[in-house]
Amino acid sequence: MFAHTLVSALTLTANRTFGESMMRFFNLVVTRQADLRIALYEHMLLVLIPVGIAICIAIPLGILATRYRAVEIPAIGLANVGQTIPSLALIALMIPLGFGIGRRPAYIALLIYAILPILRNTFTGITSVDSSLKRAARGMGMTDLQMLWKVELPLSFPVIMAGIRTSTVIIIGTAVLAAYIGGGGLGAFIVTGLGLVRDDLILLGAVPSAILAIIADFVLGRLEEWVTPRGLKV
Amino acid sequence: MGALVPEFPHCGDSNDKHEYMERKGVSVVVFEDVRKVYDDETVAVDGLNLTVEHGEFMVFIGPSGCGKTTTLQMINRLKEPTSGRILIDGKDTKDMRNVDLRRNMGYVIQEIALFPHMTVAQNICVVPDLLGWSKKQKETRTRELLELVSLDPDIYMDRFPRELSGGQQQRIGVLRALAVDPDVLLMDEPFGGLDPLTRDQLHEELKALQDKVQKTIIFVTHDMDEALKLADRVTLMRDGKLVQVDSPEEILRNPNDEFVADFIGSERRLMSPLDVLVREVMLEDLPTLRPDASAMDALRLMQEKNTDYIAITEDETFVGMLSAHRLQELRLEEDPDSRVGDADLVTVTVDSRQTMMEAVHRLAETEEHVLAVMNRRGKLVGAISRGWLPDILAKEMWPKEAAGYEMEES
Numbered sequence: 001m002f003a004h005t006l007v008s009a010l011t012l013t014a015n016r017t018f019g020e021s022m023m024r025f026f027n028l029v030v031t032r033q034a035d036l037r038i039a040l041y042e043h044m045l046l047v048l049i050p051v052g053i054a055i056c057i058a059i060p061l062g063i064l065a066t067r068y069r070a071v072e073i074p075a076i077g078l079a080n081v082g083q084t085i086p087s088l089a090l091i092a093l094m095i096p097l098g099f100g101i102g103r104r105p106a107y108i109a110l111l112i113y114a115i116l117p118i119l120r121n122t123f124t125g126i127t128s129v130d131s132s133l134k135r136a137a138r139g140m141g142m143t144d145l146q147m148l149w150k151v152e153l154p155l156s157f158p159v160i161m162a163g164i165r166t167s168t169v170i171i172i173g174t175a176v177l178a179a180y181i182g183g184g185g186l187g188a189f190i191v192t193g194l195g196l197v198r199d200d201l202i203l204l205g206a207v208p209s210a211i212l213a214i215i216a217d218f219v220l221g222r223l224e225e226w227v228t229p230r231g232l233k234v
Numbered sequence: 235m236g237a238l239v240p241e242f243p244h245c246g247d248s249n250d251k252h253e254y255m256e257r258k259g260v261s262v263v264v265f266e267d268v269r270k271v272y273d274d275e276t277v278a279v280d281g282l283n284l285t286v287e288h289g290e291f292m293v294f295i296g297p298s299g300c301g302k303t304t305t306l307q308m309i310n311r312l313k314e315p316t317s318g319r320i321l322i323d324g325k326d327t328k329d330m331r332n333v334d335l336r337r338n339m340g341y342v343i344q345e346i347a348l349f350p351h352m353t354v355a356q357n358i359c360v361v362p363d364l365l366g367w368s369k370k371q372k373e374t375r376t377r378e379l380l381e382l383v384s385l386d387p388d389i390y391m392d393r394f395p396r397e398l399s400g401g402q403q404q405r406i407g408v409l410r411a412l413a414v415d416p417d418v419l420l421m422d423e424p425f426g427g428l429d430p431l432t433r434d435q436l437h438e439e440l441k442a443l444q445d446k447v448q449k450t451i452i453f454v455t456h457d458m459d460e461a462l463k464l465a466d467r468v469t470l471m472r473d474g475k476l477v478q479v480d481s482p483e484e485i486l487r488n489p490n491d492e493f494v495a496d497f498i499g500s501e502r503r504l505m506s507p508l509d510v511l512v513r514e515v516m517l518e519d520l521p522t523l524r525p526d527a528s529a530m531d532a533l534r535l536m537q538e539k540n541t542d543y544i545a546i547t548e549d550e551t552f553v554g555m556l557s558a559h560r561l562q563e564l565r566l567e568e569d570p571d572s573r574v575g576d577a578d579l580v581t582v583t584v585d586s587r588q589t590m591m592e593a594v595h596r597l598a599e600t601e602e603h604v605l606a607v608m609n610r611r612g613k614l615v616g617a618i619s620r621g622w623l624p625d626i627l628a629k630e631m632w633p634k635e636a637a638g639y640e641m642e643e644s
Contacts, residue, residue, distance in 0.1 A: 132345035139310055139343070140361050140410075141336035150360075154351045219596075229351030231394035 001220045015024075022199035025207070032204065040208055043185035046175035049107055051168050054114035059160065061115075062122025063148065076123060087113060087174045091181055106175075108181025113174055114167045121163025125156030158228045165220035172213040176205065186212075261323050261417035261450045262288050262306045263309060268318035270304050275513045276305040280474035282318070289448045293461040296471035297497070302454045305471070306420050309452065322418065337361050340411025340419040340449070344426040346382050346403050348395040353379075354406055355391040361414050379409040382446070383439060401432035408440070412447065421453040425460065437463055453644075458498060462486070470494055483514050508627075513586035515626045516607045516616035520545040525553055525575030532556060532574045542621050543604045545614060546574055552614040554579025557603045586615055590626070593618045600627050 011055040029036060085093075091109045099105035131154050137147045179187030186205040193201030263286040270279040279301040286292045294302040300496040309320055311332055320327045327335055348357045356363075358379060359372040367375070373587045377387040383405045395403055403423060411419055441464065444451060453500045461468050462482040470485065472478040476619055478490040487510075489495040521535050522545045532544055542558035553575070571642055582591045583606045596605055607616040618626075 085400045130345070130347070132343060132347040133349060135312065135344075136341065136343060136347035137349075137360075139312055139336055139341035141333040142360075143333055143362060145362065151349060155349075231349075231353070231396060 020185045021199045021203065025203040028204050036204065036208065038183070039188060039205070040223045041187050043172075043175055043187075043209065043212065045112060046103075046106060046178055046183060047168060047171045047212075050110035050114045051164070051171055052055050054118055054167060055164060058118035058163075060113045060121050062119045062160075063126065065119075065123050066126045066152075067144075072123070075119065079119045082112060083116045088177050088180070091174075091183075094181055101182040103178075103183050105181055106178035106185075109181075110171055110175060110178065114171050117167040117170065118163040120161070121159050121166075122156070124164075125159030126152045128159075129155045154229055155232070158224055158232070161220070161224040161227055165217065165224060168220060169213050169217050172177055172209060172216055176209055184213075235466060247637060249641070262286065263418060263450060263452065264319075264321040264324075266307075266319045266321065268305070268315045268320060270301070270306060270313060271316045279308070279315075282474075282476065283475065284469065284479065286450060286452060287466075289450055289482060290467040291444060291451045291464055292469060293455065293465035294452065294454045294469045294471060294498075295456060295461045296477075298456065300471040301474040302456075302471050303422055304474075306422055306452060306454050309420055310339050310341060311419070333364075337414065338416050340413075340416045342404075342407050342411045342419070342421045342424040344423040346400075346407045346427070348388060348403055348406055348410070350395050353392050353394055354398070357395065357406055358410050358413050365414060375413060379412060382443065383409065399432075400428050400445075401436060404428060404436060405439070408436075408443070412443075412449075415447075417450060419449045419451045421451065421598070423455055424453070426455070426457075432526065433460075440464065454472060455543050470497065471630075481511075483509075483511055487514070508589060508591040508594065510590050510626075511586070512584055512588050512590060512607055513609075513615070515590060515629070516586065516618055518616045520614075520617055521549055523556070523574055524548055525573065525576050529561060529572045529574055530570060530575070532561055536561070542620055543607070543617060545617065546579055547614065548615075552606060552608070553584075554581045555604045555606050555617065556580075557619075559603050580604055580606070582606070584618065585610070590618075594623070597623075 061071070061075055065075045082090075090113060091106065094105035094109050095101060099108055133151055133155070134147065137151045142150065175183070175185050176187035176190060178185055179191045186209045189201050189205030191205075193199065193203075193205065265284045268279055269277070271277050282301075282305060284467055294305060296302050304313055308315050309327070311321075311327060322335075341621060349360070352360075355373070355376045358376050359367070362372050362375060376391060380387040380390055385402065385405065390402075395406070398562045404427075407424065408421075411421075417608075425436050428436065437460065453464060462485075464547040465482050466481055467479060468485050469479045470490075472493060477496050478485060480488075485494065486498060489498055520543075521539050521541060523532055523535065523548055525548055536542060536558055544556045546553040546556055556574050556577055556579055561574075564572045564577050567610065573604065580602050582596060582602050584596050584602045586607050586609045593605060597603075597618070603620045605618045607618060609615045
């Protein structure tokens with residue numbers, strides 16, 4: 001059914017000129033401003049909540065994984081496997097898994113997706129700190145915690161930030177799919193647009209989410225640069 | 235050394251302070267039957283027994299895989315001995331907390347490993363930071379140390395490692411190890427990654443530094459030149475065992491076996507015979523007489539021992555050297571009763587730790603025929619005689635041939 005609507009929507013869109021569609025889209029932005037604002041707000045929550053929680057889980061987990069093999073193998077393994085599950089499938093899976101529909105299952109699905117890049121970058125960031133630096137740190141009498149705070153974290157911070165950035169941008173896109181299980185957000189316009197075969201509605205969901213992704217990427221890129229220790233900048 | 239220690243360097247907990255006060259002198263490191271077997275059953279170090287003396291510059295050398303780095307890392311417990319003990323100032327390192335042990339010990343490695351996100355000052359003050367020094371103490375100490383290696387603190391303090399040359403980076407690496415004025419300095423091929431010119435420069439600086447700060451330095455290298463240049467004593471290792479522990483001069487002259495000789499290689503021929511220490515070649519077991527002995531006895535003793543000098547001592551105290559030359563001046567035919575004490579005795583001395591270069595210079599300068607050699611406590615231990623010089627030089631230059639015509643010592 002989904003494929004069918006998609007095909008008819010595409011046919012329909014193809015029959016119109018792009019300029020026409022854009023005009024109808026801009027009209028819609030004005031007339032449905034209030035709806036757009038709500039959807040945008042919902043969408044940002046769909047991104048900020050999962051990414052925020054993911055940061056709190058993935059960074060400590062990534063650090064633990066560098067310390068204990070018992071954590072490393074399941075955590076990194078799951079992260080890698082998890083990343084290979086298609087995002088739509090992961091979101092759809094929430095229903096048979098018993099989470100039902102609505103925002104909560106959407107948050108959970110997106111959280112699982114958000115953890116992966118941050119976890120992986122935290123782990124690789126810390127493990128790729130030059131082993132001679134770690135030897136020097138230990139040889140000078142740092143405890144494990146001191147080494148983490150004074151050497152490993154500052155040096156891997158840019159890599160961890162890059163993970164957060166990747167995660168955020170991915171989630172902004174993936175959050176669109178949350179609408180399929182009633183998660184709301186900009187995806188709702190797209191789902192409705194596909195159902196009603198209205199390309200202006202599709203654009204009303206797609207364009208703002210794309211802009212959101214671009215802005216997030218830019219801002220977080222800047223932040224990444226800003227947190228890079230001065231001594232590491234070329 | 236006092237100038238290097240800022241006042242009250244520890245302002246952390248009182249324990250630290252107490253510990254600092256206790257360890258005033260320089261340290262002695264003792265290995266007792268130390269053995270290290272890795273998980274894959276390779277024996278890295280096999281029954282090591284060795285004492286590194288107070289303030290000694292000890293160089294560990296050997297081919298790769300001989301266990302020298304493992305030995306070094308067992309001192310600060312980056313690696314734990316499988317069996318045996320390592321004592322520092324009589325205390326078993328096992329009984330100390332890892333971090334306390336390491337903070338009281340400088341550690342310099344080949345990779346330099348300055349923390350790239352920290353400035354020069356922050357790098358130098360890593361250990362002071364761990365010990366909780368105040369900002370002011372840290373700054374004073376940083377300035378002091380940078381000046382020690384002639385780097386202008388105002389220029390370099392706030393630079394980042396990547397803004398420095400390799401040589402400058404390792405200077406900071408050494409300063410970082412000296413920050414809390416530790417007694418023991420561990421150096422693991424610290425200059426291995428530098429170009430030869432910079433390395434030479436750092437050797438000179440390290441020697442000058444050692445003269446100033448007098449640390450017990452344990453230095454690992456595979457470069458024989460470096461070992462001979464820096465060491466008070468060299469420990470040669472192979473397959474986890476000691477092959478020879480000796481002064482550089484002794485290793486050069488008397489390699490224990492073929493392996494040592496091979497390892498020394500061509501360097502040994504490059505060493506000038508005049509670089510040898512006086513104590514290595516001086517004539518020992520001198521014929522001795524009291525000042526009131528008769529000149530005739532002295533003459534007989536010289537003929538009997540086939541020597542041209544006699545040491546004149548009174549109650550163990552050195553009075554002077556009587557050379558054959560001076561004995562003639564007594565005109566024995568005219569005055570057979572004269573005593574050796576009447577002769578114009580030679581009182582020129584040379585320190586046993588000086589080189590032959592200095593001894594020869596001394597001989598030429600004073601126009602004497604013999605020099606008395608004194609040890610550091612001012613006791614007579616031997617002599618250098620003009621007559622023996624050619625033999626000494628020959629033996630140094632062609633040690634193998636010289637073995638054939640061993641000097642006729644008294």
